[in-house]
Amino acid sequence: MKKSIISLIVTTSILLFTNSCKKDDHNHGDHDSINKVIMELTSASGNATLTFEDKDGDGGVAPTIIGGSLKGNTTYTGVIRLYTYHDNQYEEKTAEISSEGTKHQFFFSSTVAGISFTYTDKDASNSPIGLASTLKTVGSGTGVIKVILKHEPNKSAAGVAGGDVTNAGGETDAEMEFPITVI
């Protein structure tokens, strides 16, 4: 009896060991995370490309941020593109945000006096998304443009359609500050 118990233990443990984890099952990065956001600002008097890149997401490597220089008293057309990084390459996710427009909204603000934003796109419910917008500068100054992307915000809450994030709720999918100079 004892012998058979011992042999049972031994065979079971061998069986268990040989049936070990498949080591290649790991995910290499999130399909959900946003790792790069590009905001293209174009105008008759010049363009700027603002970039925020964070390949390792929650990881310890600091993101790469490229700001820009804008001209005063100018109207810029803003277009946002987003990318996710997995399996060592970028995949564009802009279309995913746009097709789920009712569930997303960008919010813009700036510390530079006089800068204002207007949404120029609409989702299926006629509420703004923010993938397309216009930016107007007034006087000169140095500061940042802050862009927040909310997932499942309450788009009908007070002030949200006008670009005020206060009552939006939802989950922040991206929140970036681009350093800018207005000359």
Add this chain to the structure above:
Amino acid sequence: MQKWNFRLLSFKNKQIKSLITLIILFTSWTGFSQSKTINVKGRVKDAITLLPLESARVKLVESNQLVESNVEGKFQFTIEKEGEYHVYVSHLGCESEQYHLDLVSDTFIEFYLHHYHKHLKEVKIEGKAAALSETVSSQAIDRKAKESLASVLEKTTGARSMRNGNIAKPVMQGLYGNRLAILHQGIAQSGQQWGNDHAPEIDPLAANKIKLINGVASLEYKGINMGAIVLVEANKLTSDPHLHGKLNAYGESNGRGFGLNVQLEKNQPRLAWRLTGTYKQNGDRSSPDYFLRNTGARELNLSYHAEKTLFHRWKTSLYLSTFNTELGVLRGSHIGNLTDLNQAIGREQPFFTEADFNGSIGAPRQMVNHHFVKLVTKTNLDTIQSLSFTYSGQINNRKEFDIRRGSRSEIPALFILQHSHFLEGKWSLVNSKTITKAGVQLAYSENINQPETGVTPLIPNYSSLEPSLFFTHTIYYNQSSLDLGIRSDFFIQNIYTTTQTIPRQNIEFAHLFGNIASAISYSYQVTNLTQLVFNSGFTLRNPAINELYSYGLHQGVSSIEEGNANLTSEKSFKTSLAIQSRVKEVFSWQAQAYFHNLNDFIYLKPQSETRLTIRGAYPVFNYEQTHAQMYGIDLSTKYKITKGLDYNLEYSYLRGNNLTEGLPLIFVPANRLRSELEYSKSKIGNWENPSMAITGSYIFKQDHLNLSQDFMPAPDAYFLLGTKISIEKQIQKKRVNIYLQIDNLLNTNYRDYLNRLRYFANEQGRNIVIGMVMNY
């Protein structure tokens, strides 16, 4: 001339055996055996004081005869024909029980009843060893049918729950998660114990009996053992040859929930078995002022327990269970970054609160399946030695769904499959003066993240092979007993993960840990009514996988957690002293004081770095080690004001300190004061055992905490009032108990420090529960 034959039978009763220990002493006086009628005489006594119990009600179900015991505890009745009978014994303050008797001749029966303490303050001599334990009985569990394991446990003095809304996990004397083993049928519950929002996958209704064990007795179990373990067991199978069962149903107002539990059991000539099934569900819970959106839950559990003797000497038992649940997580608690959290904290009502009740469950949610099998075979080698072998296997399948873009909300963001196996050989020797047990155990578990999530897992894949040995020895000497025990566990672990740097690459780690745990318990019966129990134990705990390797964003609290592969084992030293005493029959009290020293205590330390990511800035927490201490006292008293009127008062106090840093420990339960006034009678008209209780709980504010240690100050103290009315009736062969329970009677708005949702929402408001337990 009468000739007395004594037979000592140990009955496997249908319900909980630990609270009412029944010893039936049969005496047949053969001199009257010619007579057609059978005289049944007996006596009912208190098992502890051995004093006779007056007014105990003994009911013979088949003949519908009911007698009450007299001042001397004696009763008698006469039956017209021999045969099988069911006897129902009840007494004020004791749990009502049904037993099966085969009456062929005049019989003398003695019932030894344990008084049942509503707040379960009894220091039990567990396995005759001087271990401290508290037990939640089957009857108490039945009448808390709607509760989870953690909530049921919370009714004991030292226990609390760590919550994420309706997801609750037990906290015992400040220990939880990786520091508190939960044993299901004596087997360490596998699963994802590291997560504060991962509830143990056990159905209390299938288990019947929940025990808290301190001291040496806990050393024979595999699982982290830092001075307290939670043991969830099924009752022994019935000895009754008839098919019996139990139907337990309830409905509740808050969350519009209901539940149904059915048990069937029978002792067939060759096989004793029990089958249990539970279904529960509820929709959105509500706080006093608003619905808690997406806090619904569903649960479906089945279990089967069978026992049979093989080859005439191997008593073999099989236990199978499956636990399946789907749990919603408060929609408004799903947030992105710290700005979101701060915004949520300041709100009157959580985001996404809706005016209407919602019964469905959406993301974020958890779906968990847990399957369990245990096979034990036991034989007696001689009159004092026995040998047992156990195999147990578990599969834990956990999926957590987040709110995701695309249609990925239907794809889990976390999907872990864990397989565990356990083998044990145990030898025990029971003499009149000593008990010795020794065993060898081998456990293996494999934790695999399923790749379809598309999300980097928080916990890596790993496998762990864990051989263990234990030895315990108990010596009785006059009024005292001494327990000594030692166990040793080895962990051979392989971890498969990816690098945190880009480009990500697979990487493997291996760890070898050796743990040792030893304990000593000493119990001394000072007088008949006073007992002292001293416990002291030293335990090494190896760092858990999440403490070594978790890496990433902890969404719920908007912080980044980083494991630390260089952690060493935690050294725990816990000492406790308990006193239990009775002052006559009217007043009893129990106190347990404990001191817990933890060297190299593993905790999440906030780092000075705030990490900037594309989703905003996050605070970073790393697993580090410190010197910590916890100490506390659990106190409970019971006062019998007059016959039928009882008053209980209990208090628990706990402090935790991080000595190296000079800071309080976080997640230490706040102190609690609780009292209950209960009025009960033996009958009103045809109704039996009517009782009414009012319970008041005061939970203090956790003020032993610095403001900088949390995102918001600890919630204020609160007071909750509850009530319960219960009544029983025998309807032919069925015993029916009906109860009405109201929790949070005053509809108080409050938040609790141990609930993660304290940042987002108030706790549940008033809940009216109507339930029925029918034994047949």
